[in-house]
Amino acid sequence: MNAHDRRLGAVFSALADPTRRRLLGRLAEQQSATATELAAAEPVSRQAIVKHLQSLDEAGLVTPARAGREVRYALTPAPLEDAAGWMTTVGAQWDRRLARLRGKLEAGK
Amino acid sequence: MNAHDRRLGAVFSALADPTRRRLLGRLAEQQSATATELAAAEPVSRQAIVKHLQSLDEAGLVTPARAGREVRYALTPAPLEDAAGWMTTVGAQWDRRLARLRGKLEAGK
DNA sequence: CTAGAGTGCAACCGGGTGGTTGCACCATGT
DNA sequence: ACATGGTGCAACCACCCGGTTGCACTCTAG
Numbered sequence A, B: 001m002n003a004h005d006r007r008l009g010a011v012f013s014a015l016a017d018p019t020r021r022r023l024l025g026r027l028a029e030q031q032s033a034t035a036t037e038l039a040a041a042e043p044v045s046r047q048a049i050v051k052h053l054q055s056l057d058e059a060g061l062v063t064p065a066r067a068g069r070e071v072r073y074a075l076t077p078a079p080l081e082d083a084a085g086w087m088t089t090v091g092a093q094w095d096r097r098l099a100r101l102r103g104k105l106e107a108g109k
Numbered sequence C: 001c002t003a004g005a006g007t008g009c010a011a012c013c014g015g016g017t018g019g020t021t022g023c024a025c026c027a028t029g030t
Numbered sequence D: 001a002c003a004t005g006g007t008g009c010a011a012c013c014a015c016c017c018g019g020t021t022g023c024a025c026t027c028t029a030g
Helices: A003-015 A018-030 A035-040 A046-058 A078-108 B003-015 B018-030 B035-040 B046-058 B078-108
Strands: A062-067 A070-075 B062-067 B070-075
Touching: A003 A018, A003 A046, A003 A078, A003 B003, A003 B018, A018 A046, A018 A062, A018 A070, A018 B003, A018 B078, A035 A046, A035 A070, A046 A062, A046 A070, A078 B018, A078 B078, B003 B018, B003 B046, B003 B078, B018 B046, B018 B062, B018 B070, B035 B046, B035 B070, B046 B062, B046 B070
Parallel strands: none
Antiparallel strands: A062 A070, B062 B070
């Protein structure tokens, strides 16, 4: 539908990959890192990490900043909150639905 | 790594698809539905919906129950809460990191 | 100025994924 | 009994995705 929904999908599909989740965890502890630094701690090539960082960037979860000859990536947790909000909304809607149903059952009894 | 992490990945990759998110939304309003019912409201074939429901099931987000000749699917919001928890954890970690950094800056001043 | 570190770009590959179609297999209602 | 509506199974397809390799580019350090 809207652009908001596409962003939501980007966040979830970014979070779907375990390597990407590990990268996010690392950036949460370490405030900023380069692709090569991150690649050193992961079992895959630097290029693979670069691609992962790109999809994280497209999801708005990470922000690259050039510093001389290197590019440092920092976490941007805002879209995380949005996505978490969507999930709890669905859960809450379901709960309300259950409550309404319970009410009807008691009334009908 | 652990099984918990694989489950987390399953939830996120299930949530990554817009059709699947719509199905969840539908089941949040409607407590239960069959694959053919859901397919009627979506622009794809029933078989496609069945596959989507299977991945939702593997993520633990939905539970099938046979009722005579039809199979009704109901929402199971628990894994949603888990995933949301993971996200807010990462965000909180980031916030703590920021606070610590700010503290150091003031102390060093 | 030049060697080397860090990055960017492009091609390529195998496997997974969303989607389709066709058909066989139950249950149920008349 | 049997036609029918709802499922399940399998093959097939195009495309995406995670990963690799090779090489060109750019900035810094000495």
